[in-house]
Amino acid sequence: MKQALTVGDFSRVTHLSVKTLRHYHQVGLLDPDRVDPVTGYRLYTPEQIPTAQVIRRLRDLDMPIPDVKAVLATTDATARGEVIAGHLDRLETELDRTRSAVESLRNLLRRPAAAAAIEHRTVPPAAAAAITAAVDRADLLAWWHGALGELHATVQAQNLDPTGPTGGLYASEIFQDDHGEATVFVPVQGLVRAVGRVESFLVPAAELAVITHHGPLADVDLTYGELGAYTTRHEISVAGPLREYYLLDARHTRDTTRWTTEIGWPIFRAEHDR
Structure with missing residues (x-):
């Protein structure tokens, strides 16, 4: 027994x-x-x-x-290894997400009390190559990476000359309803031929309150918060998409702490700054 x-x-x-x-x-x-x-x-x-x-x-x-x-x-070592490896991959993804959240919280706690510089800017319309799609907020960053890669490859393949920094337009519904229209664009000189998702696009003129965000986009909401609070106190907000310009991003450096993004909030101005 x-x-x-x-x-x-x-x-x-x-x-x-x-x-x-x-x-x-x-x-x-x-x-x-x-x-x-x-x-x-x-x-x-x-x-x-x-x-x-x-x-x-x-x-x-x-x-x-x-x-x-x-x-x-299973007695199949390969099949057993695949199950374990798949779970480890999910753990690493969750760990990356946790690290990002921890770093974002640290950035919030370390944030200086002094207000960031905010400028007024008049932006004229600009011809551009662009990709536009309706995007879920949860998928926005992944869509952004993919769309920018396709966009820049097309601009290069068509020998188009950029006339300004790469940018993005984001409808308020993305943040209010977790789903809305997003556009990434490259202002260019020359005829844009529609290929894949890339189309010719006219970036609309706008009056903007602009703030500069330094660092990864994971905590860009902190800078949005500063800009939103400023416009609430000092400006008249108008309907229109929020705007971003990527002065330094993944195309330039893998060091996300060096990334530089300008954020524009549409406002109404009765007269220009003198």
């Missing part, structure tokens, strides 16, 4: 609580070797200890129970 371990002994050996072992039995992740028909006690064997140790480590990495089952069920 196999040597039996009570659930208490098995818990002490594996460092899995009795409550956890009961749960794993209920969900079919780790069944006891047998259940005493009289007492209902769960009994385990020493041979189950390595399996329990693997389960504990996978669950410590927050691997979902269905994935743990898949790892334990």
